[in-house]
Amino acid sequence: MAFPDIQSFLRLLEQRGELLRVSVPVSRELEITEISDRLVKRGGPAVLFEQVQGSEFPVVMGLMGTRERTALALGVGGLDDLAAKVRHLIDLKGSGGMMGMLGNLPKLRDAMHLPPRRVRSAPVQEVVWRGDEVDLSHIPVLKCWPLDGGPFVTLPLVITKDPETGERNMGMYRMQVMGRNTTGMHWQRHKTGTRHLEKARRRGERLPVAVAIGGDPALIYAATAPLPPIPGLDEFALAGYLRGQRYPVVKGVTVDLDVPANAEFILEGYVDPQEDWVVEGPFGDHTGFYTLPDLYPLFHVTAVTMRRQPVYPATIVGRPPMEDAYLIEASERLFLPAAQLILPEIVDYHMPPAGVAHNLVVVSIRKEFPGQAYKVANGLFGLGQMMFAKVIVVVDEDVRVNDLGAVWREVARQATPGRDTLTTRGPIDVLDHSSRGWGYGGKLIIDATTKRPEEVGSGASSRDDQASDLSPDVFAPAASSELPRFEGVLAQRQTPDGYWMVALHKTRAGQAQELAAVFAAHPAAAGMRHLLICDQETDVTDTDDVWWTVLNNIDPERDVLVLPTPGGALLAWDGARKLPEEGFVRPWPPKIVMDQAIKDRVDARWHLYGLPQQWR
Incomplete structure (x- = not known):
């Protein structure tokens, strides 16, 4: 597939009946959120809001709001195909003489598509705002939830470069608009952007930053993916591999950073590590609770570049299921082969929406010896962002990890409280409001596998025997x-x-x-x-x-x-x-709930939106 951008992807979705247009004026404050939330929770289509009050630019929501649209955006027939692509790449033959090595050539050609390709001109630089021309209020940034501290950019691709090594990073960090040319930069303590900023501070330098909005949907996904620290593997490389060709980038007009040539908008500027941090938030977060106000760096926007007729893509996060559930599932599939390289007994794993990514991981294994469930769980705690997992449930290989009803039945049948449960502690997502400390707290392992004799003493050793002990x-x-x-x-x-x-x-x-x-x-x-x-x-x-x-x-x-x-x-x-x-000293955040007045407004206007009643 040739590299798509947002607008070509919208055309494809519309041809497939997966995009609807709302032509009446809508508010970027809460109204778009309420409409979009209903659609994603009902498996509805993406929506293009053609008239957004206070902006000349349209807004598109729900680009990857279903499993099928996410697969389409990533250029695969289904999300399981992502695991097959990665397994194909990493399964290089190291033996078999010359013929064995020649068998690697097609895979190595795939890997050659990883580095991005520099171009001289780009659609995203057709219009340029500099200096006093910069006014972020003209861009239709959404206020998503009633208690949000302001409007937030929710699909930003934040690009920085290591001041010492030149290593590039792209991450998705929410950005609260603070003024006409400033935003917050939500770099948490474990994020690469924070490390880059700290290095700039030690060197007495500002950190150049570019923020892309839009581009290839595969690149939007890549910015969310928990990439392993492999030299040469970055988000542009991942998108290039998924597409089968090198990703086009162009040098920023005011920053020495490569930016996506086919994005809709680019915000260029800097973060000054010598400045005081600013209060950011609250924000209705992917946990379904509000993240309370805290201090974060300030991003100064010195230039905005864009297409002549750009579309502003956004997403909402909140109470699951949300669009981000499908991005999480894509990451599951993409990194399953890598997890299996390190822990080969893993058959499958799943992070269900109710666990909002890190709170619950279910993993199935081929069990061969006692204690293997704990070996796998502890191994997962040591793998990249899996360190933030709070509860890991381990089941036998014949249990479907994405069937939570079956998983919890297996937990009740196979895991005796105390004997087959183990608490420990470690790093926790800083968005977790319940942990004992910021970014630090307890973890739980549940061994719901069939027990070996050594694991139960003189008890039963087979699943059938245990099942008889735990009769209906x-x-x-x-x-x-x-x-x-x-x-x-x-x-x-x-x-x-x-x-x-x-x-x-x-x-x-x-x-x-x-x-x-x-x-x-x-x-x-x-x-x-x-x-x-x-x-x-x-x-x-x-x-x-x-x-x-x-x-x-x-x-x-x-x-x-x-x-x-x-x-x-x-x-x-x-x-x-x-x-x-x-002894819990931090404020307890509220759950995200939309204002009833907004719900009533959307109900009353639904017929004006032109959206089918089934999605209401």
């Missing part, structure tokens, strides 16, 4: 009239596969732990394996909502407890909010 009668839910009562409990539900879900309105310190102790001692606990304590906003009839809340709200070492029950043992997950009286 053990998991029989109690009648609602037999469930215990406790202060603040708004709703509760037991499931036939051993899960007890509780919505708690927490008003005092220690309330959730007291609830767990009372419930574990109650006769109704005899048929349960897991007690999931949620906040009062959680719908206990919605399993995904329960797990999303619990996984966001726990530090496993602090909040996951093994308690004795009349029927054995119970794993209690304290997913209620934490209070200052409990």
Whole structure:
């Protein structure tokens, strides 16, 4: 496939019936978010908003809002094909004499497409704003959620260069518009951009920065991909490999950085490491909670270049499922072969939307010896951005990792609380609001594989024997009239596969732990394996909502407890909010909820948008 840009991709989507146009004026403050959120959650099409109030430029949303559109954007028939492409490349033959080496030539030709290709002129530099001409308010940057600190650029491809080595990096870091020519730069402590800025500080230099908006959808994806630290492999190289040809770049007009030649906009400028950092946020983040205000560097925009008729692409993140779930799935498929090179017993792995990437990883393995589940989990904790994983569940090779119902049933059947669960600690995503410290907290490994004799003492050694120990009668839910009562409990539900879900309105310190102790001692606990304590906003009839809340709200070492029950043992997950009286000093963020007035406005205007009622 020839290199597409956003506009050629839009034409392709429209031909396939995957793009709709909204021709009436819409607001970039919340209204576009509400429309787009409904569409992505219902598997709807991408949308081009042709008239955005306060800007001459149209906005496109949902470019990769389904699994199929994401595959199309990356030039593959399905996301599983990404794993096949990488496996083909890394499976080089090192033996077999001359004929064996000649067999590598087609793969090496693929690898030659990795470095980008410099061009002299580019569509993205057809129009140039410099100096006082720069006014970011003319670009239709969205305010996505009611409590957001302002408008945020949500699909920025932020390009920097190591001041010492010249190594290039591209990452996707949200950018809050602060003024006509300034934005925040959300470089977290583990990000490459932060390292580049620190090196510039030591050298007494400003750090040049270029921010691309748009371009090849494969490059947009590449900016989100957790690339391994391999010399010569960067985001341009990944996009080039996916496309099968070298990516076109052009030198910036005011910065010595290569930028995507086929982008829609480029923001050029610098970050001064000697400047005080600025307050950025709040921001409705991919966790589904708001990230609270914090200090981040300030980006000064000295020039804006663009096409003559650009389109502004954006995305929204928030309560799953969202568009980013498909980008995460693409990364799963792309890096599965690399994980299998290091941990060959891995069959598959999955990061489900309810786990918002890092909170839950499910991995299936070919088990050959006792303790292998822990070996794999600990190995994953050491692989790149997998270090941020909070809960890793290990299952047998015949369990489908993307079937969460089957996974949790297997956890209940195969993992005895305490015996087959292990807490540890390590780096945590800085966006995690529940960890004991900023970027540092507890982790949980659950071994839900079939146990070997060494792992159970004198117990059963086969899955069938264990299954007989955990007969369906053990998991029989109690009648609602037999469930215990406790202060603040708004709703509760037991499931036939051993899960007890509780919505708690927490008003005092220690309330959730007291609830767990009372419930574990109650006769109704005899048929349960897991007690999931949620906040009062959680719908206990919605399993995904329960797990999303619990996984966001726990530090496993602090909040996951093994308690004795009349029927054995119970794993209690304290997913209620934490209070200052409990030693939790950071503010607890709210969940993202759209203003009711905006919902009502979108309902009333839906017929004007020209969008089908099925997506409403």
